[in-house]
Amino acid sequence: MNGYYFSILHGAVLTVGVSLLALLVSIVLGLLGAAAKLSGNKLLVALATAYTTIIRGIPDLVVMLLVFYGGTIGLNHLIELTGSKQHIDINPFFAGVLTIGFIYGAYMTESFRGAILSIPKGQMEAAWAFGMGRVQTFMRITAPQMVRYALPSFTNNWLVLIKATALVSLIGLQEMTYLAKQASSATRSPFAFFLFTAGLFLVYTTVSLYALRKLNERFSLGAKRGTL
Amino acid sequence: MKWYVIFEPQNLALYGEGILTTLGLLFSSLGIGAVLALIFALLLTGPWAPLRWIVGAYTYVMRGTPLLIQVYLIYYGLGQLEWIQARWDAVWPWTHFKEPFFCALLAFSLNTAGYTAEMLAGAIRETSPGEIEAAHAYGMSRFQTMLRVVLPSAMRRTLPAYSNEVVMMLHATSLASAVPNMLDVTSAASRIYATYYLPFEAYLAAAAIYLAASFCLIGFFRFSEGRLLAYLSRRRD
Numbered sequence: 227m228n229g230y231y232f233s234i235l236h237g238a239v240l241t242v243g244v245s246l247l248a249l250l251v252s253i254v255l256g257l258l259g260a261a262a263k264l265s266g267n268k269l270l271v272a273l274a275t276a277y278t279t280i281i282r283g284i285p286d287l288v289v290m291l292l293v294f295y296g297g298t299i300g301l302n303h304l305i306e307l308t309g310s311k312q313h314i315d316i317n318p319f320f321a322g323v324l325t326i327g328f329i330y331g332a333y334m335t336e337s338f339r340g341a342i343l344s345i346p347k348g349q350m351e352a353a354w355a356f357g358m359g360r361v362q363t364f365m366r367i368t369a370p371q372m373v374r375y376a377l378p379s380f381t382n383n384w385l386v387l388i389k390a391t392a393l394v395s396l397i398g399l400q401e402m403t404y405l406a407k408q409a410s411s412a413t414r415s416p417f418a419f420f421l422f423t424a425g426l427f428l429v430y431t432t433v434s435l436y437a438l439r440k441l442n443e444r445f446s447l448g449a450k451r452g453t454l
Numbered sequence: 455m456k457w458y459v460i461f462e463p464q465n466l467a468l469y470g471e472g473i474l475t476t477l478g479l480l481f482s483s484l485g486i487g488a489v490l491a492l493i494f495a496l497l498l499t500g501p502w503a504p505l506r507w508i509v510g511a512y513t514y515v516m517r518g519t520p521l522l523i524q525v526y527l528i529y530y531g532l533g534q535l536e537w538i539q540a541r542w543d544a545v546w547p548w549t550h551f552k553e554p555f556f557c558a559l560l561a562f563s564l565n566t567a568g569y570t571a572e573m574l575a576g577a578i579r580e581t582s583p584g585e586i587e588a589a590h591a592y593g594m595s596r597f598q599t600m601l602r603v604v605l606p607s608a609m610r611r612t613l614p615a616y617s618n619e620v621v622m623m624l625h626a627t628s629l630a631s632a633v634p635n636m637l638d639v640t641s642a643a644s645r646i647y648a649t650y651y652l653p654f655e656a657y658l659a660a661a662a663i664y665l666a667a668s669f670c671l672i673g674f675f676r677f678s679e680g681r682l683l684a685y686l687s688r689r690r691d
Contacts, residue, residue, distance in 0.1 A: 280665065282621075282668075283621075283664065283665040283668040283669065284625070284661045284664050284665055284668075285624075285625035285626070285627075285628035285640065285664055286625065286628075287625075287628040287629065287631070287640060288628055288640055288643070288657055288660050288661050288664060289661070291640070291643070291644070291647075291653070291657050292653065292654070292657040292658065292661065295647060295653035295657070296653040296654045296657060298653075299651075299653055299654070300654070385517075385518075389519070389520040389521070390520075391520075392520035392522040392523060393520075393522060393629075395522070396522075396632060403520070403522060403523060403526075406523075406526075407526065407530075410526075410530060410531075414534070415534050416526070416527075416530040416531045416533075416534050417527065417530075417531035417532065417534040417535060418534075420523055420526050420527045420530070420531045421527065421531070423523055424515075424519040424520075424523045424524075424527065427518065427519045427520060427523065428514075428515060428518045428519055431518040431519075432518065
């Protein structure tokens with residue numbers, strides 16, 4: 227009986243891994259998406275808008291099943307075309323990380339775009355006047371200030387992302403939800419195992435909330451707060 | 455791509471049945487959830503501290519754990535408890551815990567109630583003090599002030615956030631496919647995938663259905679926000 231709890235704890239490590247890697251993917255995609263939306267280039271704006279609108283209109287689970295099952299068949303078709311007889315199975319870990327990252331990249335795009343727009347235009351103009359290039363302006367001026375504006379919606383996205391990792395169990399990744407389900411069908415005591423897993427998720431979200439609040443305080447040090 | 459498979463009558467019927475289940479789950483869980491959310495929001499902003507704590511803990515747990523686990527807890531988990539086992543063969547309402555639709559509906563309703571209660575409670579707390587003072591000046595009691603002044607405006611101000619929650623719930627209903635014997639849009643797609651081995655066509659069709667439903671819901675909320683929140687929008691000079 228205790229062995230099952232240990233294996234669920236083991237799965238919790240995998241959950242942390244999936245969510246952190248997916249977060250990384252989503253931040254990269256979010257920055258690219260925000261850059262595309264603010265670029266003023268019609269094609270890029272249209273592409274980024276299509277990305278955020280479509281992804282946010284479809285359930286995470288459907289995107290995940292599409293990528294996992296569709297991706298497997300698509301890849302194998304491509305391999306057949308090259309004449310090789312090898313069969314490839316997509317690893318559920320990578321499928322999960324990429325899909326969750328791809329989905330939450332769309333949400334991150336919106337929060338980063340809003341954050342960049344909240345920075346007074348004069349800041350960037352001043353940087354250009356100093357002769358900084360686009361990359362330098364972003365690294366030195368935009369990014370550090372963006373963090374403060376982006377953090378509230380970033381926190382929301384992160385909490386939803388953590389919970390979305392439970393869906394990866396449905397495509398066969400052996401993270402804690404999957405292991406809890408296995409343990410419950412093996413021992414016929416599902417209630418305890420699911421409650422334990424729910425508790426682990428709660429710990430994870432609570433720790434994240436605390437850490438992000440500290441981070442928010444750190445990045446808001448110089449900001450004046452309006453008092454009524 | 456073999457799109458014609460999707461348009462064969464029996465497969466279209468499968469999607470049709472899926473749409474009915476999905477919409478049925480969505481609207482009934484939203485309805486039950488809204489009633490619960492109203493009660494919870496009133497308790498969250500009410501004068502009884504122990505009730506505030508209890509409801510606060512409830513919303514924290516509901517919002518901090520994945521919906522999938524909540525569905526599993528209700529569908530697989532409750533059946534383990536002897537107290538329920540002793541009753542679910544004969545005693546109403548426990549007989550319903552054997553039905554997958556009821557279990558999914560219960561999980562979704564409790565979940566959306568947690569999220570909506572926090573939104574509504576936030577809007578109630580943000581009601582401008584002047585409005586409440588004016589109500590008191592007219593001699594309205596606490597109850598009357600709540601019913602006539604605070605709630606009508608707070609519920610309207612919750613609309614923008616609530617429209618997000620409704621679209622999220624539409625997407626959440628896809629988790630019903632994790633419960634055996636449920637036929638929502640996602641499980642319809644999974645069945646077609648399993649029968650014909652056509653993942654792209656099956657899931658893309660489901661995605662298109664969800665996308666269309668999302669747009670309809672968003673359009674409806676834009677329309678109602680325009681009407682109900684007209685007094686908050688910027689005046690055109």
